[in-house]
Amino acid sequence: MDLFNVFSKKNKNSKNIAKERLKLVLVHDRSDLSPKFLEMVKGDMIRVIEEYAEIDEEGLDIKLTRMKRESDDMPVSALVANIPIIKMKDNIK
Amino acid sequence: MGKAIVITSGKGGVGKTTATANIGTGLAMLGYKVVVVDTDIGLRNLDVVMGLENRIVYDIVDVVEKNCRLKQGLIRDKRFQGLFLLPAAQTKDKTAVKPEQMLELVNELKEEFDYIIIDSPAGIEQGFQNSIAGADEAYIVTTPEISAVRDADRVIGLLEAKGMTNPKVIVNRIRLDMVKRGNMMNVEDIIDILAVDLLGVVPDDEAIVISTNKGEPVVSEENPMSSKAFRNICRRITGEEVELLDLEDGEGKFTKLIKLLFS
Numbered sequence: 001m002d003l004f005n006v007f008s009k010k011n012k013n014s015k016n017i018a019k020e021r022l023k024l025v026l027v028h029d030r031s032d033l034s035p036k037f038l039e040m041v042k043g044d045m046i047r048v049i050e051e052y053a054e055i056d057e058e059g060l061d062i063k064l065t066r067m068k069r070e071s072d073d074m075p076v077s078a079l080v081a082n083i084p085i086i087k088m089k090d091n092i093k
Numbered sequence: 094m095g096k097a098i099v100i101t102s103g104k105g106g107v108g109k110t111t112a113t114a115n116i117g118t119g120l121a122m123l124g125y126k127v128v129v130v131d132t133d134i135g136l137r138n139l140d141v142v143m144g145l146e147n148r149i150v151y152d153i154v155d156v157v158e159k160n161c162r163l164k165q166g167l168i169r170d171k172r173f174q175g176l177f178l179l180p181a182a183q184t185k186d187k188t189a190v191k192p193e194q195m196l197e198l199v200n201e202l203k204e205e206f207d208y209i210i211i212d213s214p215a216g217i218e219q220g221f222q223n224s225i226a227g228a229d230e231a232y233i234v235t236t237p238e239i240s241a242v243r244d245a246d247r248v249i250g251l252l253e254a255k256g257m258t259n260p261k262v263i264v265n266r267i268r269l270d271m272v273k274r275g276n277m278m279n280v281e282d283i284i285d286i287l288a289v290d291l292l293g294v295v296p297d298d299e300a301i302v303i304s305t306n307k308g309e310p311v312v313s314e315e316n317p318m319s320s321k322a323f324r325n326i327c328r329r330i331t332g333e334e335v336e337l338l339d340l341e342d343g344e345g346k347f348t349k350l351i352k353l354l355f356s
Binding site: 026030 | 239242243246282
């Protein structure tokens with residue numbers, strides 16, 4: 001382990017590490033979603049968005065995560081997509 | 094008509110049997126008629142934790158197979174009136190009892206007892222399915238570790254699929270010193286993640302080991318923190334509103350004095 005990290009604040013709290021790891025593993029446990037599903041969603045999303053914009057396929061990232069619903073603070077699974085747009089297509093403007 | 098409660102966890106070694114013995118004993122101390130049922134067939138242990146291992150004649154398999162009457166299978170506790178144990182069989186396996194038989198057994202017990210506390214085996218296979226078959230409510234025991242909380246989450250999902258919504262959680266073996274240093278998940282973290290109600294918090298306590306050595310559940314002792322925690326849990330089960338135990342109370346007066354002097 002990096003010597004400097006040992007003393008950094010972030011690493012001090014192993015409970016936060018535990019919490020983050022636990023949240024992530026539970027998202028997968030709860031959803032029953034396979035990596036194949038994510039790949040399929042990714043492919044479809046690229047196809048749809050490419051009709052309107054030129055996107056950076058390499059930088060595209062889709063993941064399943066957990067967050068609190070705004071209306072009532074209940075924990076929900078959410079599909080979060082980060083899609084870098086290079087430029088919009090001319091015919092849309 | 095009594096209430097049947099299953100104590101379960103998914104993961105092994107988190108304190109299901111200890112919780113069952115202490116909740117059963119604690120409720121009996123409050124004057125209720127209680128039976129604790131061991132469904133961990135092949136790996137029975139509730140008998141030794143209760144200190145009743147020398148009194149077993151018949152077991153749960155004998156009862157469901159009708160080799161004996163229900164009354165003959167029940168072992169009277171050596172100290173508390175109104176407290177009984179129905180032990181698991183040690184030489185059979187989990188398939189020796191079917192969920193339908195379990196449901197019938199629990200319904201029969203509910204006519205006789207106020208509370209039926211069912212100790213579930215680890216895992217999510219048939220033994221677990223048997224243990225929840227007749228239960229009205231489920232209490233999940235977990236510890237502040239990733240593996241235990243993950244398994245608790247899985248079990249909560251399985252219970253919900255069986256229509257047992259709103260299980261309650263007991264967080265066992267909390268170490269306040271580690272929580273304070275940020276090296277252990279605290280109760281809020283765990284409840285937040287599992288999104289269920291909290292029934293109680295039990296501190297990690299040497300007194301549990303000592304009481305298990307003796308075969309006398311810790312709840313019957315006056316002073317240990319874990320005993321207070323289990324007594325509070327029992328009162329909550331009976332519908333009383335009891336505040337969460339202040340784990341700081343466990344600090345010796347001497348330590349408190351030192352802290353006062355140096356603060």
